[in-house]
Amino acid sequence: xxxxxxxxDFHIExxxxxxxxxxxxxxxxxxxxxxxxxxxxxxxxxxxxxxxVNPNTVQKAYRMLEEEGLIQSHTGAKSYxxxxxxxxxxxxxxxxxxxxxxxxxxxxQMGISKEEALSVIDRLWES
Amino acid sequence: xxxxxxxxDFHIExxxxxxxxxxxxxxxxxxxxxxxxxxxxxxxxxxxxxxxVNPNTVQKAYRMLEEEGLIQSHTGAKSYxxxxxxxxxxxxxxxxxxxxxxxxxxxxQMGISKEEALSVIDRLWES
DNA sequence: GAAACTGTATTAGTCATATAATACAGTTGT
DNA sequence: ACAACTGTATTATATGACTAATACAGTTTC
Numbered sequence: 050x051x052x053x054x055x056x057x058d059f060h061i062e063x064x065x066x067x068x069x070x071x072x073x074x075x076x077x078x079x080x081x082x083x084x085x086x087x088x089x090x091x092x093x094x095x096x097x098x099x100x101x102v103n104p105n106t107v108q109k110a111y112r113m114l115e116e117e118g119l120i121q122s123h124t125g126a127k128s129y130x131x132x133x134x135x136x137x138x139x140x141x142x143x144x145x146x147x148x149x150x151x152x153x154x155x156x157x158q159m160g161i162s163k164e165e166a167l168s169v170i171d172r173l174w175e176s
Numbered sequence: 177x178x179x180x181x182x183x184x185d186f187h188i189e190x191x192x193x194x195x196x197x198x199x200x201x202x203x204x205x206x207x208x209x210x211x212x213x214x215x216x217x218x219x220x221x222x223x224x225x226x227x228x229v230n231p232n233t234v235q236k237a238y239r240m241l242e243e244e245g246l247i248q249s250h251t252g253a254k255s256y257x258x259x260x261x262x263x264x265x266x267x268x269x270x271x272x273x274x275x276x277x278x279x280x281x282x283x284x285q286m287g288i289s290k291e292e293a294l295s296v297i298d299r300l301w302e303s
Numbered sequence: 304g305a306a307a308c309t310g311t312a313t314t315a316g317t318c319a320t321a322t323a324a325t326a327c328a329g330t331t332g333t
Numbered sequence: 334a335c336a337a338c339t340g341t342a343t344t345a346t347a348t349g350a351c352t353a354a355t356a357c358a359g360t361t362t363c
Contacts, residue, residue, distance in 0.1 A: 173277060
């Protein structure tokens with residue numbers, strides 16, 4: 050079932066470039082399964098207007114997603130998600146490991162034990 | 177026992193501003209206990225030379241740490257760490273919660289269960 | 304007191320991010 | 334065919350992070 054990638058629950062935060070936030074949102078959606086092979090992406094103009102950012106910013110995110118082989122664009126036509134199991138698995142592993150390792154490094158540098166780190170995450174999970 | 181804050185195991189990564197990385201390193205050292213009240217900080221020039229960055233970048237980090245009340249500087253003299261239990265506790269809670277929440281949000285957006293998230297962190301902890 | 308260190312300040316320049324305005328090329332739907 | 338959408342490209346501008354060079358003020362040490 051082909052649908053349009055929903056950007057409803059995407060909100061811009063500060064701290065990292067917007068084009069990276071858009072890329073991450075798409076990748077996380079792919080891992081979650083809410084974005085599937087063949088799905089249609091909102092046009093650059095539509096999404097930039099929806100997010101309140103410049104079309105060039107969306108274009109940059111889309112272009113880099115295309116360079117990673119996750120979407121395809123052709124002048125004049127809509128852009129579509131291009132996925133297979135291998136890509137999905139790769140992204141899932143990449144993102145999970147990256148996030149986990151970042152957290153672990155921070156916690157270790159603070160001298161926090163594995164047990165306390167896990168317990169804090171467990172406790173804060175529902176919120 | 178007063179010593180000089182050690183920046184030996186600090187390495188610059190790309191992705192976030194260097195002055196923020198320096199601030200984070202100091203804060204994590206405070207939480208870990210390797211940085212204590214009264215400790216002496218390397219001078220702006222010495223640290224910038226050690227890290228291979230511009231003195232202004234170190235100055236920005238130090239100035240913001242001073243604005244947070246974690247260090248004190250006086251023209252002509254060295255800069256020192258100024259801590260008490262309340263500050264340490266506040267920083268510890270702030271950092272732990274920030275890191276945990278960031279990880280949780282990412283994992284949730286990927287549709288990863290709490291159990292799998294915890295298990296991944298547990299597995300990657302030793303590395 | 305003088306040298307050698309401290310912190311602080313200013314000015315100029317580069318680079319990445321993002322905005323703004325505009326233009327052109329190709330498609331889709333009627 | 335034509336209108337209304339697509340993607341793509343260019344030029345100009347602004348801001349934050351960072352570099353570079355330099356200057357000045359205050360301290361510590363001998």
